[in-house]
Amino acid sequence: MSELDRDSSRSKPSGIVKSIDLVTTVTGVISALALLVMTAIVCFEIFSRYVLNEPTYWGTDIATYLLVGMTFMGLAQAQKAGAHVQVELLIGAVSDEWRKRLEIFANWLGLIFVIFAGWQMAAFNYAEYVNDTRDWGLLGTQQWIPELFVSLGYLAFFWAILADIFRISAAPRLRENIIVLSVLALFTALLLLGPDTVRIDKFRVDIGSVAIIAFAVCSAFVLNGSRMFLALLASIVAVGLAFAFAKGAGLVVIGLMLVATLFVLLIIGVRVALTLGIAGLLGLMFLLPSPQLSLLAERSWNSVNTFTLTAVPMFVLMGALLIRSGVTKELFDALTRWFGRTPGGIAHATVGASAVFAAVSGSSLATAATMGKVACPEMTSRGYGTRLTYGVVAAGATLGILIPPSIAMIIYGTNVGVPVPQLFIAGVIPGLILSLGFMACVTAWSFVCPGATPRGEAYSIGEKIGGSLSILPFLLVIAVVLGSLYAGVATPSEAGGVGAAASLVIALYRRSLSWRGLYLTAIETVRITSFLLLIVVGAAIMSWVFDFLRIPKTLVGLVEGADLAPWLVVAIIAAVYVVLGMFIESISMMLMTLPVTFPIMMSIGVDPLWFGVFLVVMIELGLVTPPVGIILFILRGVAGDVPVKEIVYGVIPFVGVILTFLVLIYLVPDIVLWLPNKLQ
Structure with missing residues (x-):
């Protein structure tokens, strides 16, 4: 031995x-x-x-x-x-x-x-x-x-x-x-x-x-x-x-x-x-x-x-409190009543529930863990195909860092000096379009493989409206967070505290939170936040070395000297992010590459708001790209006996949707920039 x-x-x-x-x-x-x-x-x-x-x-x-x-x-x-x-x-x-x-x-x-x-x-x-x-x-x-x-x-x-x-x-x-x-x-x-x-x-x-x-x-x-x-x-x-x-x-x-x-x-x-x-x-x-x-x-x-980063733990806490209150399952059930009879109805409900939950949690990992526990058992029990079930949950979870509020956008804005409220606004329309893209993919899947999407139960209008009451807690939190932010009552950092307070009130009202539950929720938030912000520390150390050695400036000079077309530069950077996303966790990837990619993109005239959304979408792609896509492993842990390769096969069509969306926002940048410019 x-x-x-x-x-x-x-x-x-x-x-x-x-x-x-x-x-x-x-x-x-x-x-x-x-x-x-x-x-x-x-x-x-x-x-x-x-x-x-x-x-x-x-x-x-x-x-x-x-x-x-x-x-x-x-x-x-x-x-x-x-x-x-x-x-x-x-x-x-x-x-x-x-x-x-x-x-x-x-x-x-x-x-x-x-x-x-x-x-x-x-x-x-x-x-x-x-x-x-x-x-x-x-x-x-x-x-x-x-x-x-x-x-x-x-x-x-x-x-x-x-x-x-x-x-x-x-x-x-x-x-x-x-x-x-x-x-x-x-x-x-x-x-x-x-x-x-x-x-x-x-x-x-x-x-x-x-x-x-x-x-x-x-x-x-x-x-x-x-x-x-x-x-x-x-x-x-x-x-x-x-x-x-x-x-x-x-x-x-x-x-x-x-x-x-x-x-x-x-x-x-x-x-x-x-x-x-x-x-x-x-x-x-x-x-x-x-x-x-x-x-x-x-x-x-x-x-x-820096006070800006206080938003990170408070948004994580907000999502954790909502999960503990139990309203996420009721949200999914309500959307199932509305979409149940349509082809792939429960899968549509999953995308919708993921989008709503993403809008209050700001975390793709929290969305994946929650919807994996809520939606996956429901879909498989009703005869949905394994690949579609886990593929749509994985894809829906990626919306967590695009639909505002977004932890990734907060970190991006803090690092490059872009106003976080503007980033939040810029993510609204792309998030909705990507959600519709995922739903379109589900619809296409239901026609190509009808056996993978059995029809659900029919519900009366009264049952649909009655079930919709469970969406009210989410609407309340969204209204409180975004309302306080854009009404000027709270800054982007403070809005997380408002959302956490609203989530706490909901959990207490539903009597789903004990003192021990509050402690466990806080500890869970601490664990997530600590490793995220330690990554910020590590990236700051490495970034300082990169800047001292003038590596970003040299690369910018090489790109400018090569006189490459802007679309080619964007395509090369996108390809780099796809490869990195196969091996490196998303926030880490962003912080590792920003000192290099941000100056390059600015040198070819890219709007920093547009690049923020582009980068967040690339991070989304990294979350579901094998072999290291962290959402794949979260769902593998939830699934128990479902092989990772089945989850990978299921998510591939949705990866195609994300790549198509990237081409779309490059060709039509106003998808990202119109709303921020309109509200300035």
Whole structure:
């Protein structure tokens, strides 16, 4: 028996793992409370400003600090729950033993980045305390206080990853104790060394960095044996030397090396956010004129410390509360009554329910999980074909990031400086047209394969109207969110808080939410938001390296020099996104590519609003494109015994609809731009 598998029969977690899990639980509770308090503050700010005409001077700042605390303190909870997105292309195709080895290897690599980021953040935090740095706002907050939660969050995240390594390794407790003692020694050494440790200029590293690497490889040896030690050490040395020798090379070589690093890390199973961070770390250490590891801390703090991003967790919370209230099933039942007798009627109802739910949740993943549980069993029980059933649910779920409000649009607008309300308006008509396109595809399917779409029951007008009452909660939430936004009562960020409050009222009115249910809903929101915003952090680090090396500007120059037709540039970028969507999670793909694709599209005269919708549609495509389309795997988990290939076959016609729609909005850009221009 190998060292890796030794003692694998031990099923109970060790005392150390239990202690770490306790820390994870505590940080999760803190994050959940931060989310709820942040939502309450945003709602109070709206009430105070609009009703009392006395805007607070502290609401925005405190809500933003709570967002930062919630994000980083929630990382450990997301790690424990397995919520951090990873590409399972390789680890899903190998034996259990090799899967275990790859997961351990990927965790060690991720752990190295987290230690680097936490070390630099702690040093940055201490410097802010010593210098008594204060916020520029009216509160004049001492910045070390909210920044402390970033440092503590990285520390808890570190422990959560280490606990996963302990669980997978199933090593004897003595070895775990040795690792824990090594951890304490490492942290003590890093604190004593400080951020600017003695540099070994020839190798562009410092003593602190060497200590981190030494800890990781030696711990891998103690815990997992010589093979893991050699694999980890050889990988670190090889990549370090490759990047060290690449300094000064042409931008093409450097760009290809960064892209290759990203793909290799993703394929072996390193979490997406950590993959972006590792690529950025290598760039900061080896590709700049001098190592600038302090950027790890600066990006960690500044990329999340923005009030605009508070909308992300509040929209996720809004959707989660609606799911828990049970109104989503009633919405589907109501639409089934209206469409039931038409060819493919329940499939039409599924698209309609997905569109309505997307308009209040802003999340394709939430839409897929909800409609997969509600619509799929209903359709299969009534004799609908498996491929049509799961294909239409997968396609309908993609509407979640196009029909406003949209989390993807919020992140896009925040990153490129496009007004989020304008993006929301721009997504309305495309979302409706794409919904009709999906319905047309269902109708065509019902004529080509009549056996796949049996006719449903007939309902009287009274039954249809009576059942439609269940749509009222959704209409209420939509009216509250979009009404408050476009009436000027709430900003795009605040509208999420209004929607969450409305969803909470609905859940309480229906008596479907206990205190425990509220806590579980908050924890679920924290997990989703934490990994999303950690991806934002990783992308910000990598984007800074790209910008410093002038890679986007160089590519823009190449495109302009090639004098390519605009349609060809758009087609090439679309093809790149289709390929990337096969391997990379959607939001990650957007954040990884924006520093390059946005300047290129602007250079050929593309409207940033149009590009935002185009990009969101391409992300939709990535959500359902095998082998990594995350919606496919969500539905696979819901389906139980339905093979993934059946879901893939079912979604292919709808992929054709999405591609046709992209051609349509290119030929007729006013589909996207008419409504925003009309309402300006």
